[in-house]
Amino acid sequence: xxxxxxxxxxxxxxxxxxxxxxxxxxxxxxxxxxxxxxxxxxxxxxxxxxxxxxxxxxxxxxxxxxxxxxxxxxxxxxxxxxxxxxxxxxxxxxxxxxxxxxxxxxxxxxxxxxxxxxxxxxxxxxxxxxxxxxxxxxxxxxxxxxxxxxxxxxxxxxxxxxxxxxxxxxxxxxxxxxxxxxxxxxxxxxxxxxxxxxxxxxxxxxxxxxxxxxxxxxxxxxxxxxxxxxxxxxxxxxxxxxxxxxxxxxxxxxxxxxxxxxxxxxxxxxxxxxxxxxxxxxxxxxxxxxxxxxxxxxxxxxxxxxxxxxxxxxxxxxxxxxxxxxxxxxxxxxxxxxxxxxxxxxxxxxxxxxxxxxxxxxxxxxxxxxxxxxxxxxxxxxxxxxxxxxxxxxxxxxxxxxxxxxxxxxxxxxxxxxxxxxxxxxxxxxxxxxxxxxxxxxxxxxxxxxxxxxxxxxxxxxxxxxxxxxxxxxxxxxxxxxxxxxxxxxxxxxxxxxxxxxxxxxxxx
Numbered sequence: 001x002x003x004x005x006x007x008x009x010x011x012x013x014x015x016x017x018x019x020x021x022x023x024x025x026x027x028x029x030x031x032x033x034x035x036x037x038x039x040x041x042x043x044x045x046x047x048x049x050x051x052x053x054x055x056x057x058x059x060x061x062x063x064x065x066x067x068x069x070x071x072x073x074x075x076x077x078x079x080x081x082x083x084x085x086x087x088x089x090x091x092x093x094x095x096x097x098x099x100x101x102x103x104x105x106x107x108x109x110x111x112x113x114x115x116x117x118x119x120x121x122x123x124x125x126x127x128x129x130x131x132x133x134x135x136x137x138x139x140x141x142x143x144x145x146x147x148x149x150x151x152x153x154x155x156x157x158x159x160x161x162x163x164x165x166x167x168x169x170x171x172x173x174x175x176x177x178x179x180x181x182x183x184x185x186x187x188x189x190x191x192x193x194x195x196x197x198x199x200x201x202x203x204x205x206x207x208x209x210x211x212x213x214x215x216x217x218x219x220x221x222x223x224x225x226x227x228x229x230x231x232x233x234x235x236x237x238x239x240x241x242x243x244x245x246x247x248x249x250x251x252x253x254x255x256x257x258x259x260x261x262x263x264x265x266x267x268x269x270x271x272x273x274x275x276x277x278x279x280x281x282x283x284x285x286x287x288x289x290x291x292x293x294x295x296x297x298x299x300x301x302x303x304x305x306x307x308x309x310x311x312x313x314x315x316x317x318x319x320x321x322x323x324x325x326x327x328x329x330x331x332x333x334x335x336x337x338x339x340x341x342x343x344x345x346x347x348x349x350x351x352x353x354x355x356x357x358x359x360x361x362x363x364x365x366x367x368x369x370x371x372x373x374x375x376x377x378x379x380x381x382x383x384x385x386x387x388x389x390x391x392x393x394x395x396x397x398x399x400x401x402x403x404x405x406x407x408x409x410x411x412x413x414x415x416x417x418x419x420x421x422x423x424x425x426x427x428x429x430x431x432x433x434x435x436x437x438x439x440x441x442x443x444x445x446x447x448x449x450x451x452x453x454x455x456x457x458x459x460x461x462x463x464x465x466x467x468x469x470x471x472x473x474x475x476x477x478x479x480x481x482x483x484x485x486x487x488x489x490x491x492x493x494x495x496x497x498x499x500x501x502x503x504x505x506x507x508x509x
Contacts, residue, residue: 040216129190165196287469
């Protein structure tokens with residue numbers, strides 16, 4: 001039996017066709033993946049199912065065999081449809097319990113919120129699904145993985161039978177991803193139906209039963225996952241063969257261009273986060289920094305780019321001390337960054353796409369003349385970036401927040417690379433990108449390296465660090481605990497396991 005059927009689903013916004021007569025059938029009790037490139041229309045389709053946007057005339061939606069329209073999220077929830085968005089919809093100062101019951105608070109005979117019964121029900125659901133949560137903790141004090149559990153608990157508290165998960169592992173650490181897989185299997189075992197929007201092929205192979213591929217807003221095919229390889233899925237998604245292995249020549253590092261000596265940085269609680277950190281980066285190499293999230297990576301990058309005060313130590317680029325300069329001054333010394341959080345650090349979400357391309361250079365020629373912005377130059381430059389980096393849709397006048405997460409990331413990548421830096425700090429550069437875009441980003445980073453630039457790659461995807469890096473350093477509790485050279489990366493058979501042990505704080509002896 002199909003719990004959900006979509007027929008001829010279309011959604012047009014202006015001249016952009018986000019969904020073009022898409023058909024989808026989801027079986028009751030299955031994990032159904034929706035696979036597509038960035039901007040393919042996946043999230044728009046799910047927003048239609050959840051009532052956030054309305055489809056064009058002629059579209060048909062059937063839920064549990066009954067034709068219906070879904071005019072609002074409140075209606076979807078009443079029907080038994082829940083959705084966990086890629087960027088969580090939680091009130092950070094509220095507790096877990098307050099977030100879960102928000103909008104559907106139970107009342108006692110006095111009309112007050114019945115927190116006692118609500119807590120008991122939330123704890124029961126948590127126990128049934130083995131979520132292990134403390135309902136009294138505040139959202140601002142829990143991990144991203146735990147926040148995701150809260151979002152899923154919100155849907156379960158509202159008796160959701162069909163749960164939509166939008167890019168569910170995009171912000172999770174490797175350990176949290178394994179916990180997520182366990183949660184999905186538990187939900188399926190208890191009869192829930194799961195739709196997962198993703199572009200991670202290994203994720204689909206790990207937990208999905210069937211997969212529907214969407215390309216440029218059109219339905220391509222629905223396949224049985226067990227009978228389909230990752231290579232086939234990638235080809236169907238992109239429309240061409242995708243090389244899932246990174247191809248690069250051997251690096252020939254030159255002179256030292258970036259040097260960090262005995263750097264010490266505190267976190268927001270004034271506790272040591274980066275401790276006696278030492279690192280050198282040469283022209284013509286990609287140095288990968290491997291480590292479990294929360295070991296000082298964020299504070300390190302903030303210190304290197306002038307966003308966080310350093311306590312002691314030295315940071316030099318081309319021999320010039322930049323440790324106490326402003327972010328603008330550091331940028332002027334040819335240090336660029338792809339930030340970890342594209343929405344908070346990388347973009348002005350309510351600025352137009354064309355404006356986000358030139359944030360650091362808007363006051364310079366050719367974009368300005370005697371204090372006046374030259375729109376024709378902005379348009380010309382923005383259109384060239386849209387074409388070169390395949391950013392969709394090709395509308396430079398829309399606000400950055402209207403693009404998919406992957407295309408927002410491409411704007412940042414295009415802007416930073418086009419500024420011709422000597423050093424590029426790439427912090428989670430492929431987070432939220434599909435395999436075709438990941439392939440492109442990797443090629444661009446390798447091109448930078450081959451042009452004699454230096455790249456500091458910081459990623460929580462260990463496979464990415466191993467495959468892309470010429471050298472690898474391991475960070476544990478704010479310090480470097482191991483360094484692996486190019487020869488060892490290329491020849492060590494169990495390199496992933498070795499680095500994993502280092503990341504866990506264990507030696508190989």
